[in-house]
Amino acid sequence: MTHTPDTAVGIGMPAMPAPDYPADVRARLDADAAELVARYPDSRSALLPLLHLVQAEEGHVTATGMRFCAQTLGLTGAEVSAVATFYTMYRRKPSGDYQVGVCTNTLCAVLGGDAILDALHEHLGVGDDGTTEDGKVTVEHIECNAACDFAPVVMVNWEFFDNQTPESAKRLVDDLRAGRPVEPTRGAPLCTYRETARILAGFPDPRPGAVEASGGAGPASLIGLRLAKGEAGAGRVVAPRTADHPAGERPPEHLSAHDAPQKTSASDPEHPAGPVSEEGEG
Amino acid sequence: MSVVTESTEPAEPDGPSGPGGPQTSPEKLLSPVLSAFWDEPESWTLETYQRHDGYQGMRTALAMPPDDVIALVKDSGLRGRGGAGFPTGMKWQFIPQGDGKPHYLVVNADESEPGTCKDIPLLFANPHSLIEGMIIACHAIRSSHAFIYLRGEVVPVLRRLHHAVAEAYAAGYLGKDIAGSGFDLDITVHAGAGAYICGEETALLDSLEGRRGQPRLRPPFPAVAGLYACPTVVNNVESIASVPAILHRGKDWFRSMGSEKSPGFTLYSLSGHVTNPGQYEAPLGVTLRQLLDVSGGMRTGHRLKFWTPGGSSTPMFTEEHLDVPLDYEGVGAAGSMLGTKALQCFDETTCVVRAVTRWTEFYAHESCGKCTPCREGTYWLVQLLRGIEAGKGTAEDITKLEDIADTINGKSFCALGDGAASPIFSSLKYFRDEYEAHVTGGGCPFDPALSTVWADQSPQEVNA
Ligand SMILES: Cc1cc2nc3c(=O)[nH]c(=O)nc-3n(C[C@H](O)[C@H](O)[C@H](O)COP(=O)(O)O)c2cc1C
Ligand code: SF4
Ligand code: FES
Numbered sequence: 217m218t219h220t221p222d223t224a225v226g227i228g229m230p231a232m233p234a235p236d237y238p239a240d241v242r243a244r245l246d247a248d249a250a251e252l253v254a255r256y257p258d259s260r261s262a263l264l265p266l267l268h269l270v271q272a273e274e275g276h277v278t279a280t281g282m283r284f285c286a287q288t289l290g291l292t293g294a295e296v297s298a299v300a301t302f303y304t305m306y307r308r309k310p311s312g313d314y315q316v317g318v319c320t321n322t323l324c325a326v327l328g329g330d331a332i333l334d335a336l337h338e339h340l341g342v343g344d345d346g347t348t349e350d351g352k353v354t355v356e357h358i359e360c361n362a363a364c365d366f367a368p369v370v371m372v373n374w375e376f377f378d379n380q381t382p383e384s385a386k387r388l389v390d391d392l393r394a395g396r397p398v399e400p401t402r403g404a405p406l407c408t409y410r411e412t413a414r415i416l417a418g419f420p421d422p423r424p425g426a427v428e429a430s431g432g433a434g435p436a437s438l439i440g441l442r443l444a445k446g447e448a449g450a451g452r453v454v455a456p457r458t459a460d461h462p463a464g465e466r467p468p469e470h471l472s473a474h475d476a477p478q479k480t481s482a483s484d485p486e487h488p489a490g491p492v493s494e495e496g497e498g
Numbered sequence: 499m500s501v502v503t504e505s506t507e508p509a510e511p512d513g514p515s516g517p518g519g520p521q522t523s524p525e526k527l528l529s530p531v532l533s534a535f536w537d538e539p540e541s542w543t544l545e546t547y548q549r550h551d552g553y554q555g556m557r558t559a560l561a562m563p564p565d566d567v568i569a570l571v572k573d574s575g576l577r578g579r580g581g582a583g584f585p586t587g588m589k590w591q592f593i594p595q596g597d598g599k600p601h602y603l604v605v606n607a608d609e610s611e612p613g614t615c616k617d618i619p620l621l622f623a624n625p626h627s628l629i630e631g632m633i634i635a636c637h638a639i640r641s642s643h644a645f646i647y648l649r650g651e652v653v654p655v656l657r658r659l660h661h662a663v664a665e666a667y668a669a670g671y672l673g674k675d676i677a678g679s680g681f682d683l684d685i686t687v688h689a690g691a692g693a694y695i696c697g698e699e700t701a702l703l704d705s706l707e708g709r710r711g712q713p714r715l716r717p718p719f720p721a722v723a724g725l726y727a728c729p730t731v732v733n734n735v736e737s738i739a740s741v742p743a744i745l746h747r748g749k750d751w752f753r754s755m756g757s758e759k760s761p762g763f764t765l766y767s768l769s770g771h772v773t774n775p776g777q778y779e780a781p782l783g784v785t786l787r788q789l790l791d792v793s794g795g796m797r798t799g800h801r802l803k804f805w806t807p808g809g810s811s812t813p814m815f816t817e818e819h820l821d822v823p824l825d826y827e828g829v830g831a832a833g834s835m836l837g838t839k840a841l842q843c844f845d846e847t848t849c850v851v852r853a854v855t856r857w858t859e860f861y862a863h864e865s866c867g868k869c870t871p872c873r874e875g876t877y878w879l880v881q882l883l884r885g886i887e888a889g890k891g892t893a894e895d896i897t898k899l900e901d902i903a904d905t906i907n908g909k910s911f912c913a914l915g916d917g918a919a920s921p922i923f924s925s926l927k928y929f930r931d932e933y934e935a936h937v938t939g940g941g942c943p944f945d946p947a948l949s950t951v952w953a954d955q956s957p958q959e960v961n962a
Binding site for chain 1: 533537541623650660686687689693694711726768775778792
């Protein structure tokens with residue numbers, strides 16, 4: 217396996233020419249690349265897929281990988297590295313087998329994403345973008361991943377782990393480090409980061425059952441539909457966050473607080489018990 | 499303490515132009531079309547889709563001359579669901595015909611606007627609605643090669659798209675001579691690599707051409723010089739996925755929902771401190787109050803403080819906007835934008851300065867760097883906001899925030915800059931006192947622990 221220093225991506229000092237892939241690796245990548253390039257009217261369009269492909273080969277984008285992209289597409293090294301450094305999904309240094317991304321964009325952060333990220337940093341003893349000593353887990357914060365109705369959201373190798381808490385996230389990384397199988401709430405049983413990168417390059421997941429895994433839509437995606445079908449009882453659906461009571465399976469409960477102006481435990485300190493008794497009735 | 503949303507009065511009858519009053523039952527308020535069978539065990543398969551009228555709209559369209567398809571979509575009044583609400587049929591009509599160049603359809607599946615979470619669940623549960631819509635759109639604009647630009651960070655969705663496209667080829671809905679019509683179409687699924695700006699349509703085209711995703715100067719518009727400098731339509735996932743039902747059930751059916759200028763159904767995404775976050779498909783023009791009424795309201799014991807009608811780039815609203823009709827005109831008249839219909843709801847435990855700081859950090863991180871007002875402005879906004887949030891700000895910093903936002907807004911190269919200014923302006927408009935409290939009080943008066951989803955599950959916090 218080739219290894220190149222991080223400086224290869226940097227600007228400034230000209231880097232030494234990157235070593236080539238060994239001949240057998242090169243032949244395999246050439247065949248893959250030809251398949252990807254053929255999907256586009258203009259070969260350069262295959263650059264993002266090819267960068268995913270070389271990331272699948274080595275776990276991050278190396279100088280060797282960029283050189284391969286440049287040679288395949290007839291681009292300069294500078295053209296390729298300008299692109300590779302623009303996009304956040306291309307890693308520029310070796311990282312863990314499992315990339316654990318905690319969403320800390322506003323909505324998830326407020327609902328608990330910040331607390332989850334803090335808990336993971338403390339639990340694993342690594343900082344943001346840090347990798348555990350065993351090389352298994354890299355923790356980072358990520359931006360909104362289009363799953364806000366499942367907040368707080370954690371992604372592992374870009375599979376969804378919805379409705380997380382600090383405790384569930386700590387269990388998750390412990391399982392990953394111990395090699396125990398973990399299943400996303402939406403997505404397929406985890407493969408390694410490199411295998412994930414190959415899917416991103418454009419090669420369908422070869423594992424039987426991967427497409428079907430975790431079933432149809434997630435619970436939050438179905439809430440409106442169930443209401444519209446009268447299944448959950450008007451205004452009485454159950455939060456998907458209560459994991460042991462999927463929507464529609466719990467008996468009708470109280471309607472919760474109105475959205476309109478009203479007193480709350482914060483604004484109405486004389487009646488702190490209000491929400492408590494309601495909560496208890498569920 | 500039990501203000502219930504339940505009503506003992508009969509629901510008001512639905513008017514021809516939209517849902518009834520606030521007492522409407524969920525069955526009447528909501529109108530699942532795209533999401534109608536997401537609860538089927540294998541909703542994403544071709545087989546399930548075909549059991550639910552799948553590929554019927556395509557058959558109707560392929561039997562029509564392309565220009566008639568464009569006219570029908572135009573008459574239906576369908577407007578783009580990617581944020582700006584541009585009429586879809588009109589966009590297709592702009593494609594020059596007989597120009598001898600290839601034409602392209604590029605579907606924008608980059609969905610990265612904070613709060614936005616509709617296209618991803620749609621593609622996960624029902625990818626064939628997009629593929630069918632693409633076939634219809636390509637027939638209309640005379641394109642034989644279309645692309646789906648999917649953000650990379652959603653591998654489960656990528657899997658189902660790969661699978662659905664393969665199924666469609668196997669069924670003869672893609673490839674040569676589709677369903678015996680003589681029409682050919684290939685679809686390429688393309689995964690992005692993490693950059694919000696690639697959702698901006700011209701940056702998306704540069705990215706799809708294998709470059710850094712940076713916006714292009716317009717004109718020329720993509721309809722004239724888009725992908726590979728050829729005529730190109732860029733449409734949002736939901737826009738295209740809405741087309742098959744229009745072809746199959748007709749424009750009058752579509753127009754029976756929503757309003758004259760904003761007809762049809764759409765996905766509203768409710769998130770945040772609500773009892774039941776999720777997707778709610780309804781006619782355009784419902785209000786947040788109606789959606790909260792039928793869905794269980796804000797979480798127990800809390801009240802709405804601020805919300806976004808269509809993602810973080812749309813100016814925020816407060817309680818006073820609960821009855822604003824959520825269509826393009828209604829939200830515009832109230833001073834914001836319908837955007838992506840990402841209804842992020844925050845309750846009174848949430849610090850607005852914290853929320854805006856985090857969004858601004860996002861814009862600074864995602865600014866592509868091409869133009870100075872956005873690149874430099876978002877950086878300085880973050881510095882000021884972090885200072886204010888930490889209690890180290892001054893009264894002048896608040897004025898400075900406004901000045902910088904003003905320098906970015908309308909003076910940036912693309913709409914990302916305007917989006918970055920929106921939360922600043924709107925939060926200062928409604929919550930200036932909260933910024934001042936951070937300055938005078940020397941810090942944040944809020945306890946972030948109270949805003950978490952698990953806050954109310956521990957007894958001592960409920961009693962706080
Ligand atoms: C910064 C920025 C990000 C955007 N992100 C998206 C996106 O993720 N998806 C999308 O459909 N449109 C996005 N848009 C809007 C697109 O530029 C474009 O208007 C839209 O794709 C057109 O599709 P429609 O007419 O079907 O709505 C974004 C715009 C900006 C300025
Ligand atoms: S406004 Fe921001 S994102 Fe848009 S071109 Fe300028 S720097 Fe790039
Ligand atoms: S804010 Fe976390 S998924 Fe949207």
